[in-house]
Amino acid sequence: MSASPPSGIIQIYTEIRGELLRFLTARLGDAAAAEDALQDLWLRLQASDIGPVANGRAYLYRAAQNIALDAVRARQRGTARDRQWASAHSGPGAEPVDLAPNAEADMLAREEAAALASAIAALPEAAGRAFRLHKLDGLSHAEVAARLGISRSGVEKHIAVAMAHLRRAMKD
Amino acid sequence: MSADIDEAAARWHLAQARDDMDWAGFTEWLETDPRHREAYDAIALLDARIDDARPALAQLLSDEPQVPKHRFLPRLAGWTAVAAVLIAAIVIGITRLPFGAKDESLVYRAPLGQPREIRLADGSTATLAPGSTLRVAGTRDAAMTLDGNAYFDVRHDAAHPLTVRAGGFEIRDIGTRFDVSASGGLVRVAVAEGRVAVRSPAMAGEVEIAAGKALTVSEKGGTAEVRPVRAPAIGAWRTGPLVYDDVPLAMVAADIARSTGHPVTIDPSVARRRFSGVIAPGDRAAMVGSLSALTGLKTRTDGDALRLGDGAGR
Numbered sequence: 001m002s003a004s005p006p007s008g009i010i011q012i013y014t015e016i017r018g019e020l021l022r023f024l025t026a027r028l029g030d031a032a033a034a035e036d037a038l039q040d041l042w043l044r045l046q047a048s049d050i051g052p053v054a055n056g057r058a059y060l061y062r063a064a065q066n067i068a069l070d071a072v073r074a075r076q077r078g079t080a081r082d083r084q085w086a087s088a089h090s091g092p093g094a095e096p097v098d099l100a101p102n103a104e105a106d107m108l109a110r111e112e113a114a115a116l117a118s119a120i121a122a123l124p125e126a127a128g129r130a131f132r133l134h135k136l137d138g139l140s141h142a143e144v145a146a147r148l149g150i151s152r153s154g155v156e157k158h159i160a161v162a163m164a165h166l167r168r169a170m171k172d
Numbered sequence: 173m174s175a176d177i178d179e180a181a182a183r184w185h186l187a188q189a190r191d192d193m194d195w196a197g198f199t200e201w202l203e204t205d206p207r208h209r210e211a212y213d214a215i216a217l218l219d220a221r222i223d224d225a226r227p228a229l230a231q232l233l234s235d236e237p238q239v240p241k242h243r244f245l246p247r248l249a250g251w252t253a254v255a256a257v258l259i260a261a262i263v264i265g266i267t268r269l270p271f272g273a274k275d276e277s278l279v280y281r282a283p284l285g286q287p288r289e290i291r292l293a294d295g296s297t298a299t300l301a302p303g304s305t306l307r308v309a310g311t312r313d314a315a316m317t318l319d320g321n322a323y324f325d326v327r328h329d330a331a332h333p334l335t336v337r338a339g340g341f342e343i344r345d346i347g348t349r350f351d352v353s354a355s356g357g358l359v360r361v362a363v364a365e366g367r368v369a370v371r372s373p374a375m376a377g378e379v380e381i382a383a384g385k386a387l388t389v390s391e392k393g394g395t396a397e398v399r400p401v402r403a404p405a406i407g408a409w410r411t412g413p414l415v416y417d418d419v420p421l422a423m424v425a426a427d428i429a430r431s432t433g434h435p436v437t438i439d440p441s442v443a444r445r446r447f448s449g450v451i452a453p454g455d456r457a458a459m460v461g462s463l464s465a466l467t468g469l470k471t472r473t474d475g476d477a478l479r480l481g482d483g484a485g486r
Binding site: 065162 | 179408
C-alpha cells in the first residue's frame with residue numbers, strides 16, 4: 001500500500017482539526033467519543049485518496065456529522081424495538097444475517113409509515129404544505145419558496161415547525 | 173419551551189444543505205445546553221426515518237379519493253405485469269411462505285443517505301449504497317440480485333463461487349473485494365483485490381477483471397471498456413461521500429437520484445463523459461450543485477427532475 005501524497009482535503013482537515021474536534025464534542029456530548037469519531041474521519045480520509053472536492057470545509061463537517069449520527073444511532077440501538085428490525089448493522093460485532101423471511105420487520109415498517117402518515121396529516125396547514133413539498137415531493141427549499149410565494153427562510157421555518165410537531169407526535 | 177428547542181434543532185438540521193451553513197454557530201448552540209443536543213439527535217434520526225418511509229408515505233397520503241382502503245394495493249386501473257408480481261410478493265410476505273417454499277430470499281435495502289452493511293452467513297459482507305437493494309438467497313450458491321450499487325468483500329471459497337446479478341449481467345467471484353454498480357443504464361464492476369468474471373446472456377464468453385481495473389458496459393450490451401482505476405477510490409463511498417474515479421456521468425447522475433430519492437437526469441450528449449471527483453452527501457440540490465461546480469455543466473429543471481447538460485442543446 002503506497003502512501004498517498006497530501007491532497008487538498010487533508011490540508012484543510014489539518015487546518016480545521018481543532019474546530020472539528022470541538023464540533024464533535026458538542027455533537028456527541030463526550031470528549032472521548034469525539035476523539036474516536038475524529039480518528040475515524042481521519043482514517044477514512046487517509047484511505048480514500050480522493051479527487052477534487054468542492055467546498056472542502058463543508059465536506060469535512062458533513063462527513064463528521066455522518067459519523068456522529070452513526071454513533072448516536074449505535075447508542076440507541078439497545079432498545080427492544082430496534083432488535084426487531086432486520087439485523088444489518090455496520091462495523092464489527094454485527095450479527096450474521098437471518099435468512100428466514102422477516103414478516104415481522106415488514107409489519108413494523110408498515111406501522112411506522114402509518115404512524116408517520118397520521119402525524120403528517122395532522123400538521124398545521126402552512127407548515128404541513130411546505131413540509132410535504134420538500135420531504136415527500138422532493139422540491140428544494142428554493143423551489144418550495146417559489147411555489148408558495150414566500151422566502152426561503154420562511155420555508156425553513158415552516159418545515160422546522162412541522163418537524164417539531166412530528167417529534168412530539170412520534171414520541172408516544 | 174421544548175417545542176422551541178425542537179424547532180431550533182430542526183432549523184439547524186435544515187440549514188446544513190446550504191453552502192453557507194454556519195457550522196461554528198451550530199457548534200455553539202449545541203454547547204449551550206444538553207437539551208439542544210438531545211433535540212438535535214431526535215430530529216436527525218426522525219428525518220432519516222421519514223426518508224426511509226417515503227415511498228409508503230407518498231401512497232398513504234395520496235389525495236385521490238378513489239384510492240381503495242387497502243392502501244398497499246395500487247388502483248386496478250393501470251396494472252402492469254410487474255405490479256402484479258410485486259403485489260404477489262407483498263401478499264406472500266404477510267401470509268408467510270408455505271412450508272417447503274423454494275424462494276426463501278430476503279431483500280435488503282439501504283435507506284436514503286445512509287449505506288448499509290450486510291454480513292452473510294459465510295463471513296462475506298456486502299455494503300449497499302443509499303437507496304440500493306440486494307436480494308439474498310438462502311445459500312452462497314444461489315445468485316444475489318443487486319439494484320443500485322454495492323461493495324462486496326467475499327470470503328475465499330474456490331469450490332463455491334459467489335454470484336451477483338446486476339443490470340442483466342452476472343459477476344462471479346471466488347473470494348475478493350469489488351464494487352458493482354448498475355446505474356443510469358450502465359453497469360460498472362471495479363475490482364479492488366483479486367479477480368472477478370463478468371458475463372451476460374448477450375456475451376459469447378466471460379470477461380475477467382483483475383484488481384485495479386474497472387469494466388464499464390451499457391445494460392443494453394455493446395462495447396465494454398476496461399480501464400485502470402485507483403484502488404482507494406473503489407467503494408470509498410461507504411464512508412459517506414460519493415467518490416468517483418473515471419466514471420461516466422450517467423452513473424453519477426443516477427447515483428445522486430438513488431441516494432436522495434429524487435430524479436436527476438443528464439443530457440445524452442454528455443452522459444458518457446467521464447468524471448473524477450467527490451460529491452459530499454446532502455440533499456439533491458446540494459449534490460447536483462457540487463457536480464455542476466466540478467464539471468462546469470449547467471443545471472435546469474425538467475418536470476420533477478434536475479437535469480444536467482452543457483447548455484449547447486441536446
